[in-house]
Amino acid sequence: MSLPVRRPGHARALLHARARATENTSDPFWPTRLAADLRELNAGWKESAEIRTDAAWAARTAGNSVLGLLRPNQVTVTDPITARTYRHLYLSALRFDFRCATLKGLVERLPGNAFAALDCYSRALYAFALLGQSRPEGLALMDEVLDEAGDHTKTLHVLLHGLWLGQDLEQGPERLLALSARSPLDARNDPIVLFRRAGALRRLGRYDEGLAAIDRA
Incomplete structure (x- = not known):
């Protein structure tokens, strides 16, 4: 198994991506920007979970829930890191709202290949x-x-x-x-x-x- 290449400053860049996401949740394009940041950094699922959970909570706390910015079908976009970004954000927001049935239904409606390839988080x-x-x-x-x-x-x-x-x-x-x-x-x-x-x-x-x-x- 090949591991992701980590360039110098990777951890600092992840912190910067997290800060940009959590501090600007009034900007409707912050999920797209975060997806681009994490795609550029080739972030793994654990790094994704750390940043996106915090970002989804910060947005909800500020009254800017990601549920109002993303559509459910965006969790299956072609690029895998972008899809994972949107999926972590959207599913986390459903969790914070205790919308278990909606979360369950969304995951179970994923295409077969997407469901089989779900990351651990x-x-x-x-x-x-x-x-x-x-x-x-x-x-x-x-x-x-x-x-x-x-x-x-x-x-x-x-x-x-x-x-x-x-x-x-x-x-x-x-x-x-x-x-x-x-x-x-x-x-x-x-x-x-x-x-x-x-x-x-x-x-x-x-x-x-x-x-x-x-x-x-």
């Missing part, structure tokens, strides 16, 4: 949609994603979010507590992780521990 977002609807097949997909994602923090947060939302998943609370203990997630000091853990502890009837997690968060 896109599959994590699809797993979120399944888990959030308490679909048991989401657990199997989550395990596949974890095998590839390793300790990629943003991917783990996506899966943790799905487990927290899926109130009727069999063994869901136990799986959430186990996932929250994985090494890059700081289960003692990350308020989001603590909040998710509190929900799982409540569902298990461990109320004192759940309240303690909320207080710490």
